[in-house]
Amino acid sequence: MLRSLFYLLIVKPIVLLILGINARGKEQLPITGPAIIVANHNSHLDAMALMSLFSLSVLPNVRPVAAADYFLRNPVLKWFALTIIGIIPIERRPSAKGGNILDPVLAALDQGAILIIFPEGTRGEPESLSKFKNGIAHIVSERTQVPVTPVFFQGLGKCLPKGEFLLVPFFVDAFIGKPLLWSENRQTFMGSLEGSFSQLQNQAKDQDTFF
Amino acid sequence: MIFSDIPISVRITFSAIAVLLVIASLFSRWLQVSRPDKNYHELRQRIQTWWVIVAVFAVGVLFNKTTSVITFGLISFLAFKEYLSLIPTRRADHRVLFWAYLAIPLQFYWVWQGWYGMFIIFIPVYVFLFLPMRMILIGETQGFLRAIGTLHWGLMITVFSLSHMAYLLVLPVDKNPIGGSMGLLIYLVFLTEINDVAQYIWGKSLGKRKISPKVSPNKTVAGFLGGVISTAGLALLLAPWLTPLSTYEALGSGFLIGVAGFVGDVTISALKRDLGVKDSGSILPGHGGILDRLDSLTYTAPLFFHYVFFLKY
Numbered sequence: 001m002l003r004s005l006f007y008l009l010i011v012k013p014i015v016l017l018i019l020g021i022n023a024r025g026k027e028q029l030p031i032t033g034p035a036i037i038v039a040n041h042n043s044h045l046d047a048m049a050l051m052s053l054f055s056l057s058v059l060p061n062v063r064p065v066a067a068a069d070y071f072l073r074n075p076v077l078k079w080f081a082l083t084i085i086g087i088i089p090i091e092r093r094p095s096a097k098g099g100n101i102l103d104p105v106l107a108a109l110d111q112g113a114i115l116i117i118f119p120e121g122t123r124g125e126p127e128s129l130s131k132f133k134n135g136i137a138h139i140v141s142e143r144t145q146v147p148v149t150p151v152f153f154q155g156l157g158k159c160l161p162k163g164e165f166l167l168v169p170f171f172v173d174a175f176i177g178k179p180l181l182w183s184e185n186r187q188t189f190m191g192s193l194e195g196s197f198s199q200l201q202n203q204a205k206d207q208d209t210f211f
Numbered sequence: 212m213i214f215s216d217i218p219i220s221v222r223i224t225f226s227a228i229a230v231l232l233v234i235a236s237l238f239s240r241w242l243q244v245s246r247p248d249k250n251y252h253e254l255r256q257r258i259q260t261w262w263v264i265v266a267v268f269a270v271g272v273l274f275n276k277t278t279s280v281i282t283f284g285l286i287s288f289l290a291f292k293e294y295l296s297l298i299p300t301r302r303a304d305h306r307v308l309f310w311a312y313l314a315i316p317l318q319f320y321w322v323w324q325g326w327y328g329m330f331i332i333f334i335p336v337y338v339f340l341f342l343p344m345r346m347i348l349i350g351e352t353q354g355f356l357r358a359i360g361t362l363h364w365g366l367m368i369t370v371f372s373l374s375h376m377a378y379l380l381v382l383p384v385d386k387n388p389i390g391g392s393m394g395l396l397i398y399l400v401f402l403t404e405i406n407d408v409a410q411y412i413w414g415k416s417l418g419k420r421k422i423s424p425k426v427s428p429n430k431t432v433a434g435f436l437g438g439v440i441s442t443a444g445l446a447l448l449l450a451p452w453l454t455p456l457s458t459y460e461a462l463g464s465g466f467l468i469g470v471a472g473f474v475g476d477v478t479i480s481a482l483k484r485d486l487g488v489k490d491s492g493s494i495l496p497g498h499g500g501i502l503d504r505l506d507s508l509t510y511t512a513p514l515f516f517h518y519v520f521f522l523k524y
Contacts, residue, residue: 161302
């Protein structure tokens with residue numbers, strides 16, 4: 001409930017008015033889970049911008065996967081991250097307790113969630129793509145029937161770069177690629193994922209020559 | 212504002228615009244049906260978007276002063292945002308850009324207040340002096356001139372120039388009893404848009420010699436002249452209904468809008484060519500970006516405003 005209100009009253013107006021997302025290939029986005037969306041990460045706005053691309057009926061099922069050490073570091077942020085954004089917190093380092101750090105992610109997929117994963121791990125320099133971590137390959141190797149949809153955002157790093165708190169409006173482009181499926185092993189899967197991203201990035205470059 | 216408060220001439224103008232759009236919509240449908248082998252998708256999309264533009268414009272002029280100022284402020288905001296999204300900006304200028312955006316509500320607040328003196332110098336003087344100072348406080352000198360030059364040019368075009376449209380609405384009504392408060396603005400916008408269309412149609416049907424081959428290879432001398440003359444003719448016809456202008460003054464305003472509209476159009480074309488993009492954005496399906504539609508108005512709005520202001524106010 002709170003989450004829908006937040007989405008309707010804050011995320012949608014901000015995204016519509018302040019940002020203005022120009023999404024290409026929106027029909028490729030999954031409507032039902034389990035599914036994974038993989039996006040580049042430049043700004044705190046990324047997750048919200050992605051959520052805004054979904055309709056209100058699908059939204060409760062959309063869960064960003066985020067670092068526990070960052071988002072659970074104080075009670076207010078923790079409440080906001082868990083209740084409003086609906087993140088699935090994961091540890092960035094294996095804990096002493098043992099067990100697989102990806103267990104909560106796999107559990108969410110089994111419940112039919114649409115997960116948002118940023119395989120760069122952390123927000124990089126504005127408007128550049130860092131090397132993908134292969135946690136995503138581990139997840140998909142465990143759940144091989146789950147489709148992975150790549151989304152490339154351009155411009156969000158200009159709106160709210162890492163370390164800034166002032167949001168500055170820019171039009172943002174989102175390029176949504178064809179869903180990928182698991183292929184043989186982790187290397188080939190990461191290869192096809194990175195290939196798909198560089199294709200989307202080129203599509204973005206053709207659109208806009210400058211950055 | 213209640214419907215009966217809207218001057219009869221304004222009601223007729225909006226009805227005429229609606230009739231024109233209905234004709235255009237029916238004509239485009241007929242084209243598609245009679246020649247199914249050709250694709251008229253873009254033309255039809257363009258006309259559909261015209262309906263939306265006219266609806267927004269109607270909201271912008273027909274209600275009250277506050278609605279008008281907010282509508283035109285939002286249009287300037289979208290245009291400036293589109294401009295900033297197109298040009299290369301420096302990472303260091305993040306907060307400077309935020310200040311530049313703040314100029315928009317202030318500028319439109321001066322309009323709402325009807326504070327002419329502030330309205331006319333705020334961006335050209337105060338913002339012009341403030342933004343470089345803010346940049347210098349950050350201290351990045353690499354690319355300074357280019358950054359401040361492009362930023363201020365964008366503010367002048369998308370905020371200062373376009374805010375003249377809104378100021379036409381707050382000029383004293385008693386000077387224009389027939390057209391009312393919105394008559395001048397409707398006159399300006401209608402003539403500017405018709406001028407675009409007329410230049411296009413004349414150019415398509417008669418044009419041979421190119422007028423600006425490097426910037427806009429599709430523009431021709433015949434298109435330009437035909438457009439200006441058509442616009443001047445229409446200006447003569449409309450002026451008694453919407454403006455306080457006399458016959459010769461109306462003719463002059465028609466020529467002014469025709470020529471300035473052309474210059475505004477090719478100026479934005481030059482900007483797009485420099486940046487290597489075809490359209491300035493994609494917010495208006497069939498037209499491109501908001502600057503693609505407002506290009507002529509960035510020149511006609513301030514020039515027509517001062518023409519009328521000097522003659523009548």
